[in-house]
Amino acid sequence: MEKCPRIELSENGPEFSRLVAGVWKWGEWGHNFSPVQVSELIKDSVEAGITTFDHADIYGDYTDEALFGKAFELTGFNRDDIELVSKCGIKMVSPNRPDHSIKSYDYSEGHIVKSVERSLQNLKTDYLDLLLLHRPSPLMDPHIIAGAFNKLKHEGKVINFGVSNFTPSQFSMLNSVFPLVTNQVQISPLHLDCLTDGTLDQCIEKKIKPMAWSPLGSSGMFSEDLSDPRTARVKDRITKIAEKYKVGIDVIILAWHLKHPSGILPVLGTGKGSRLRNALKAFQIDLSNEEWFDVYSASLGQDIP
Amino acid sequence: MEKCPRIELSENGPEFSRLVAGVWKWGEWGHNFSPVQVSELIKDSVEAGITTFDHADIYGDYTDEALFGKAFELTGFNRDDIELVSKCGIKMVSPNRPDHSIKSYDYSEGHIVKSVERSLQNLKTDYLDLLLLHRPSPLMDPHIIAGAFNKLKHEGKVINFGVSNFTPSQFSMLNSVFPLVTNQVQISPLHLDCLTDGTLDQCIEKKIKPMAWSPLGSSGMFSEDLSDPRTARVKDRITKIAEKYKVGIDVIILAWHLKHPSGILPVLGTGKGSRLRNALKAFQIDLSNEEWFDVYSASLGQDIP
Amino acid sequence: MEKCPRIELSENGPEFSRLVAGVWKWGEWGHNFSPVQVSELIKDSVEAGITTFDHADIYGDYTDEALFGKAFELTGFNRDDIELVSKCGIKMVSPNRPDHSIKSYDYSEGHIVKSVERSLQNLKTDYLDLLLLHRPSPLMDPHIIAGAFNKLKHEGKVINFGVSNFTPSQFSMLNSVFPLVTNQVQISPLHLDCLTDGTLDQCIEKKIKPMAWSPLGSSGMFSEDLSDPRTARVKDRITKIAEKYKVGIDVIILAWHLKHPSGILPVLGTGKGSRLRNALKAFQIDLSNEEWFDVYSASLGQDIP
Numbered sequence: 001m002e003k004c005p006r007i008e009l010s011e012n013g014p015e016f017s018r019l020v021a022g023v024w025k026w027g028e029w030g031h032n033f034s035p036v037q038v039s040e041l042i043k044d045s046v047e048a049g050i051t052t053f054d055h056a057d058i059y060g061d062y063t064d065e066a067l068f069g070k071a072f073e074l075t076g077f078n079r080d081d082i083e084l085v086s087k088c089g090i091k092m093v094s095p096n097r098p099d100h101s102i103k104s105y106d107y108s109e110g111h112i113v114k115s116v117e118r119s120l121q122n123l124k125t126d127y128l129d130l131l132l133l134h135r136p137s138p139l140m141d142p143h144i145i146a147g148a149f150n151k152l153k154h155e156g157k158v159i160n161f162g163v164s165n166f167t168p169s170q171f172s173m174l175n176s177v178f179p180l181v182t183n184q185v186q187i188s189p190l191h192l193d194c195l196t197d198g199t200l201d202q203c204i205e206k207k208i209k210p211m212a213w214s215p216l217g218s219s220g221m222f223s224e225d226l227s228d229p230r231t232a233r234v235k236d237r238i239t240k241i242a243e244k245y246k247v248g249i250d251v252i253i254l255a256w257h258l259k260h261p262s263g264i265l266p267v268l269g270t271g272k273g274s275r276l277r278n279a280l281k282a283f284q285i286d287l288s289n290e291e292w293f294d295v296y297s298a299s300l301g302q303d304i305p
Numbered sequence: 306m307e308k309c310p311r312i313e314l315s316e317n318g319p320e321f322s323r324l325v326a327g328v329w330k331w332g333e334w335g336h337n338f339s340p341v342q343v344s345e346l347i348k349d350s351v352e353a354g355i356t357t358f359d360h361a362d363i364y365g366d367y368t369d370e371a372l373f374g375k376a377f378e379l380t381g382f383n384r385d386d387i388e389l390v391s392k393c394g395i396k397m398v399s400p401n402r403p404d405h406s407i408k409s410y411d412y413s414e415g416h417i418v419k420s421v422e423r424s425l426q427n428l429k430t431d432y433l434d435l436l437l438l439h440r441p442s443p444l445m446d447p448h449i450i451a452g453a454f455n456k457l458k459h460e461g462k463v464i465n466f467g468v469s470n471f472t473p474s475q476f477s478m479l480n481s482v483f484p485l486v487t488n489q490v491q492i493s494p495l496h497l498d499c500l501t502d503g504t505l506d507q508c509i510e511k512k513i514k515p516m517a518w519s520p521l522g523s524s525g526m527f528s529e530d531l532s533d534p535r536t537a538r539v540k541d542r543i544t545k546i547a548e549k550y551k552v553g554i555d556v557i558i559l560a561w562h563l564k565h566p567s568g569i570l571p572v573l574g575t576g577k578g579s580r581l582r583n584a585l586k587a588f589q590i591d592l593s594n595e596e597w598f599d600v601y602s603a604s605l606g607q608d609i610p
Numbered sequence: 611m612e613k614c615p616r617i618e619l620s621e622n623g624p625e626f627s628r629l630v631a632g633v634w635k636w637g638e639w640g641h642n643f644s645p646v647q648v649s650e651l652i653k654d655s656v657e658a659g660i661t662t663f664d665h666a667d668i669y670g671d672y673t674d675e676a677l678f679g680k681a682f683e684l685t686g687f688n689r690d691d692i693e694l695v696s697k698c699g700i701k702m703v704s705p706n707r708p709d710h711s712i713k714s715y716d717y718s719e720g721h722i723v724k725s726v727e728r729s730l731q732n733l734k735t736d737y738l739d740l741l742l743l744h745r746p747s748p749l750m751d752p753h754i755i756a757g758a759f760n761k762l763k764h765e766g767k768v769i770n771f772g773v774s775n776f777t778p779s780q781f782s783m784l785n786s787v788f789p790l791v792t793n794q795v796q797i798s799p800l801h802l803d804c805l806t807d808g809t810l811d812q813c814i815e816k817k818i819k820p821m822a823w824s825p826l827g828s829s830g831m832f833s834e835d836l837s838d839p840r841t842a843r844v845k846d847r848i849t850k851i852a853e854k855y856k857v858g859i860d861v862i863i864l865a866w867h868l869k870h871p872s873g874i875l876p877v878l879g880t881g882k883g884s885r886l887r888n889a890l891k892a893f894q895i896d897l898s899n900e901e902w903f904d905v906y907s908a909s910l911g912q913d914i915p
Contacts, residue, residue: 091594091595100595101595102595102598102599102602102608103598103602103608103609104594104595104597104598104609105594105598105609106594108594135609135610136501138497138500138501138505138565138601139564139565139566139594139597140566141509141566142509142510144566165610167501167503167506168503168779169473169502169503169506169507170503170506172506172510173506173507173509173510176510192748195748196746196748196777197779198777198778198779198780200748201777201779201780201782201783202779202783204751204752204783205752205782205783205786259749260748260749261749261750261751261754289701289714289715289716289718289749290701290710290711290712290714292714292749293712293713293714293715294712296748297712297713303712303713304713304714304715304745305745305775396899396900405900406900407900407903407904407907407913408903408907408913408914409899409900409902409903409914410899410903410914411899413899440914440915441806443802443805443806443810443870443906444869444870444871444899444902445871446814446871447814447815449871470915472806472808472811473808474778474807474808474811474812475808475811477811477815478811478812478814478815481815
């Protein structure tokens with residue numbers, strides 16, 4: 001079997017698998033997998049060359065990292081067979097965090113460091129390949145954040161740093177103090193904002209690769225309910241293209257991402273090993289310009305100008 | 306009594322009191338104070354360490370600067386006991402400017418220089434510590450403006466220069482030609498735009514401090530009329546926090562500003578010396594992250610994402 | 611007769627006539643002029659000093675460039691008596707391009723080079739003075755585009771390069787790889803976005819001159835139908851100013867453009883030589899600040915803040 005290609009996020013690394021396995025639905029927020037089940041998924045993923053796993057402290061109400069940590073031990077893999085991404089900064093109201101009375105963000109040095117140390121403990125590892133600030137906070141101080149990043153880097157606890165859901169001005173503010181290697185944002189045929197609001201322009205200009213969460217557009221196009229006319233239009237076009245290439249619509253959507261010149265790394269949310277393997281077909285499909293714009297225009301609801 | 310702390314607006318100054326006394330309602334547009342009354346307010350303010358006064362040529366229909374000038378003579382203070390900010394560029398329709406037939410902006414060298422010279426004459430002083438362009442004009446030419454600034458600086462008439470109500474791109478355009486030390490913008494729990502539209506990100510990245518006008522959110526939260534649901538929500542949260550700390554809601558709102566990492570200088574619009582003194586309590590209050598976001602989320606009308 | 615003034619688009623050229631003759635309505639999309647008629651228009655234009663002609667591959671359903679090429683031969687002018695601008699990148703559905711099944715953009719090196727070579731052939735010339743990317747594409751890769759530009763420049767086929775309808779972040783992305791000399795955008799008293807969204811700020815900061823398409827605001831103000839209240843308001847103000855200066859409203863609108871400090875080059879869409887000559891009157895009119903803002907405020911529908 002062909003393996004998933006690899007890609008450098010920035011000129012100074014890290015190197016990730018081009019497709020990333022997103023963990024957020026594997027635990028309490030979705031499939032409620034056992035450690036054994038997760039270990040099978042990890043094996044399927046790594047065998048497909050999808051070696052990069054996307055976590056956040058909060059996934060599964062603060063429990064997914066520990067689930068993954070137990071499961072990874074069962075795989076017998078070495079730590080450097082995979083790359084681990086995690087995130088910090090959101091304080092959710094959760095039974096597992098009884099001291100949180102409302103949802104807030106916290107980018108104090110103390111919280112960033114403590115959150116990472118807890119992620120390492122739960123993941124049973126010594127380091128993260130990449131730490132992301134999960135959401136931009138109106139209260140974030142880039143100098144304090146850079147202090148935390150430098151400490152974590154110096155101690156070997158985190159190798160690379162990035163952000164998620166940042167606007168271009170927020171990215172620029174932090175990047176002017178500490179070099180960031182990615183901005184993980186929402187992109188899909190149903191979420192086009194980042195293609196025109198400057199987010200991907202900035203990634204290209206700064207020579208970093210974006211990661212895309214919910215690259216398939218949440219579950220919209222995969223449900224029976226097509227009452228939203230935009231979803232119906234887009235699914236119709238993608239289905240026609242999928243029939244031409246004899247693949248599923250998920251493969252066409254991934255090929256649509258791969259055609260973007262910014263070098264998007266789609267984060268796949270699936271909990272099925274077969275779907276992860278199947279996703280590799282996207283690398284065999286080179287959509288034409290017209291096919292790409294057919295999907296884009298369907299999403300706009302009108303021809304491009 | 307504790308004095309108001311001081312803060313540098315940029316690496317090259319000026320140093321201002323962290324809270325600024327705004328003069329705009331002291332004259333014809335509000336309280337109609339006499340020179341003696343204004344002199345008492347100035348004394349109260351300076352005794353509290355609030356030594357920076359925020360003017361504009363147009364305040365009081367072009368009369369507040371002269372009122373202040375007379376009042377300041379009565380205080381017996383020296384010029385360097387205080388810092389004076391003024392603004393130029395708006396041409397209002399006013400009985401005091403019969404040649405203005407419609408409202409317009411004028412950033413010609415002639416108008417900027419003449420406006421400053423008139424401000425100096427009215428304020429009975431030799432120099433402004435800071436001159437602000439009051440509103441961005443679609444017709445402003447940064448090279449012409451820089452010419453006027455250089456002339457005023459060379460002649461010792463203005464020490465520092467900044468802008469007010471500028472977007473990031475407008476700021477960048479002028480700052481690329483002449484170094485600016487602040488952007489005075491509208492910020493309050495009811496006016497959050499600058500926290501996410503790049504304005505405060507730019508201040509942090511460029512290492513300058515923003516000033517906030519109407520920091521208390523105009524009179525909305527201080528009136529009996531709470532028919533606007535957003536105002537009612539925000540006031541409710543702030544009131545609960547104020548009860549906890551045993552201070553007025555104005556103090557909590559100022560503490561909310563002070564917690565922002567950009568180093569906001571709130572411009573207080575009050576005409577009461579007791580309120581100016583009372584505002585200093587904000588420096589004793591260190592809001593928790595959760596308290597800050599409680600106010601923020603109430604203003605958004607929903608949890609942060 | 612006074613000739614149209616000339617202006618440098620960037621510090622490294624090119625030098626164009628300040629008013630530009632737009633060709634798009636001369637052929638199948640408008641007047642359906644014969645080559646002889648176009649040759650007369652070119653002569654009228656050049657005699658007025660309007661020596662720069664704005665084309666695009668697609669104008670007239672891909673036929674206007676050839677029409678102009680034939681007409682220019684009839685004038686007896688030399689190639690260096692005029693400057694030629696063309697555009698590429700839009701693939702329209704057209705009987706003249708049967709291989710286009712939907713509207714799309716194409717900024718591959720192959721398409722850019724081929725489009726230019728076809729423009730040169732149709733225009734019967736060896737070079738374009740300026741090539742513009744017609745519309746920003748979400749799929750454009752600045753490095754591929756720069757490759758095509760360098761090839762065309764090296765071969766002498768295009769002297770200068772720019773863009774059209776680009777946002778500031780799109781301009782910045784491409785300009786960081788290849789120096790651009792203009793951004794041709796829609797500006798008129800009825801289309802004010804570029805005056806405040808950062809587009810013209812960026813032109814000033816980067817020291818390049820913008821070109822304005824539809825500078826007269828499409829046909830709105832020149833039709834009998836004034837049912838749109840904004841159009842009616844703006845036309846009313848402009849008409850009063852036109853009466854004062856004893857010129858047509860088109861001349862006042864052009865003077866309104868010329869007053870902007872970015873150095874706008876209006877692209878005139880007229881098909882009448884008399885109108886081109888008449889437009890030169892705009893250079894004799896120096897609108898006052900108040901007149902300029904009178905038009906601007908009428909378009910806003912309220913006083914400036």
